[in-house]
Amino acid sequence: MLWGRGGGTGPDPARLAAAMPGWNWYKPSGTGDEVWGELHAASVVICHAGQNAVAEVAAARRPAVVVAEPRPFDEQLHTARALEAAGLAVCCERSPDHEQWLALVEQALALGGQGWARWHDGLGARRAAAAISDVARAHPGLLDAQEGR
Structure with a gap:
């Protein structure tokens, strides 16, 4: 999970693990090269729809579930809608219930990460x-x- 410090906390990795047996979830705690390596090692990334998180996932070409966090001008909502319309990621307009995550992650894996080349070349x-x-x-x-x- 790639989640910044801009207001939201993102899904709880322990609750995700309980809802999705066999999957390991974690939030990178480092910066720079460490996070970059963890992104590349991830089968799928869950992130918010902030521009930096989206840019990192796009550059790493990872399948993603992108969740719009509430913002005063709905910029994350608009980003999530644009990503979904372009077929680049599985997007949610609000944080899904934990029992929905497995289906969302499976959709992201099926979509793959190659389409990100259109967003970030x-x-x-x-x-x-x-x-x-x-x-x-x-x-x-x-x-x-x-x-x-």
Whole structure:
């Protein structure tokens, strides 16, 4: 389970384990490389629909169940709906009951993680750099004007 500290606690791993015998659930406690390794080792990831969690799961190409956490502007709800519509993850608009998790996880496994390449292709930084270069070429002196030269 990949769950941040932005307000929700996510499903209880012990209750998930009780509802799904034979599965081991845990929340990574480390940061950086440790979490990245745990994501890659996971058969399926349960996460909230925050942008960072979704980006990490997409980059790791893991099957996922994505749960929208309540937010003032419903950004997680809209993200979950977009992911579901694109066929990238199994999504829930609210935290499911524990007896629903097995079916959701099985759906995520059947969906797989390869579709995430459409959400995150690993080339975003290269495209951003190219766009910045294009703007700089189209507007010579723009940076000089911004720096007061």
